[in-house]
Amino acid sequence: MVIEIDFNSNEAYYMQIRNQVIRQIAYGGLEPGEGLPSVRQLAERVGINMHTVNKAYALLRDEGYLRIDRRRGAVVDVAFREGDDMDEISDDIKMAVAKARCKGVDRELLHRLIDEDFDS
Template sequence: MVIEIDFNSDEAIYVQLMNQIILGIATSRLQEGDTLPSVRQMADTIGINMHTVNKAYTLLKQEGFVSIDRRRGAVVAIDVDKIKALEEMKQNLVVALAKGCCKEVSRQEVHQLIDEIFDDYDL
């Protein structure tokens, strides 16, 4: 899996890394049981600090996308707590939709955008 980090972005590097891994899972480039590179390997590959990778992996674990095993490292292990996932999604969408409303984005445009995004996922 290729991780693309934008070092000029205002978004924190650990957040970008987390999002890339989540997108990899959603698009089936990463499967349940796949082992992620070690913290050191990931840091060396991307050219970032090991603590940044560790923070991303820890948050991915807290959010139920990976499990951490001392022998295997970070392993994709999806926590299927759908109610929790829907609540988190709602919180994120409230702000995103408010921004869209301020820019006069229509309901139809939002639905079309969501459909386009969902088409990329293997559901």
């Protein structure tokens, strides 16, 4: 698993980790049942505080992407919860559409971007 922190970004470090883990799960870089580095290992590897990594892992657990196993640590465990997950996905889509509209992106371009990403 490759995680890179952009120290010049305005995005919080724990959110950078969260987002990169989700992308890696979505695109096959991380498989169900696969273990992630320990909090200490990842913190040392990317040069940030252990508490920041722990916060990212806890968020990923709470959002249903990981389970924390006492022996194996953080493990990819994605389970679709229809009600909660659909609400979250719907909210994310609404925000993406709102951002696109603010930037002047039309429906066709947004659909094309989604299709390209979904097919990759």
